[in-house]
Amino acid sequence: MAELIQDKDASVVASVSGDDPDKCNEEVRHSRTFLDVRSEEELLSGIRKEEQLGTLTPNIAAAMEELFHNYKNAVSKSGIPNADEVVLSNMSVLLDRVLLDAEEPFVFPPHHKMLREPFDYYMFGQNYIRPLIDFRNSYVGNISIFNDIQEKLQQGHNVVMISNHQTEADPAVIALLLELAHPYIAENLTYVAGDRVVTDPLCKPFSMGRNLICVYSKKHMFDVPELAEMKRRANTRSLKEMAVLLRSGSQIVWIAPSGGRDRPDPSTGEWHPAPFDSSSVDNMRRLVEHSGVTGHIYPLALSCYDIMPPPPLVEKEIGEKRIIAFCGVGLSVAPGFNFSDAVASSMTPEEARDAYCQALFNSVNDQYDVLRSAIHGQQGSRASTPTILLSQPWD
Known part of the structure; x- marks a missing residue:
């Protein structure tokens, strides 16, 4: 280590x-x-x-x-x-x-490619977050599935990770947990990023070191009502950039369809993945299917809220208070499944859309519960299940 x-x-x-x-x-x-x-x-x-x-x-x-x-x-x-x-x-x-x-x-374009020359913003972000992670109490679920994902990328396929979102440090956490076993995935992920991480002065240097598709979050679409139409047009441009990206093949994309970070339950204080927006999941699925390239969608779970928890409530203003901790973190991926595997032929299009979204969300929740037991329940790798095998691929 x-x-x-x-x-x-x-x-x-x-x-x-x-x-x-x-x-x-x-x-x-x-x-x-x-x-x-x-x-x-x-x-x-x-x-x-x-x-x-x-x-x-x-x-x-x-x-x-x-x-x-x-x-x-x-x-x-x-x-x-x-x-x-x-x-x-x-x-x-x-x-x-x-x-x-x-x-x-620096002004981010709709599709931003990580800046590594002459200054390496990617390694800057990795080095900054690295000492905050307790690797002895961190785990990756189903590392073998990442082998399958890498093979698909090498074959020219596209891969989309449907994930929960916990902190501003999520991209670095993902990359740090995968950098030894799967450096290609760690460095080539493209993240669908909300506007706050490309406008907050303390966030921008980290965002400059990641591949991004920049969008305006639904949660902040009407913060300034007169800007709502501009934000819609910008999101349309970003969707077009995503379509172009997927048509090129061999792309791996991370998206959090909840539209923002997870928040603790106000009554219990417990953290759980925020519900997914079914229209966002369906838009991503359609982009994958219509790209002309074979594509796969995988449910991904992240447990890392302690490292840099968001404010308890969604804030309109840029410049949130940064609380930081040294802690264990977790990442898990489950086998991908097709739209047809999660829906019934008797369903209406809306019912089918919601059923597929719910199936992905259920998988993320199941994985998250295992990671939480391993890290916060102090069960370590004993929290593994027959379908979610925990490991420490850096050990």
């Missing part, structure tokens, strides 16, 4: 891509304010200096400082010997990226 811990030097060096000699010669733009800091005091002083200069708004500056302290507290619980160095290194790189974006904002 030692190879899963990044030291300070590796965290910085891995953020500069070196695969292509020509690209490697490109200059990586940095802000000297944060990249050269050598202590916590210098980093916090840099935040205040940029606020005084007007480069950072008071809200962003306060969020940066709060994030630093929360991240430091979480990483300190990981037990890694160089925790302070890792925190300073990772936070200085993040704040450097946030400051550069404040000076020259």
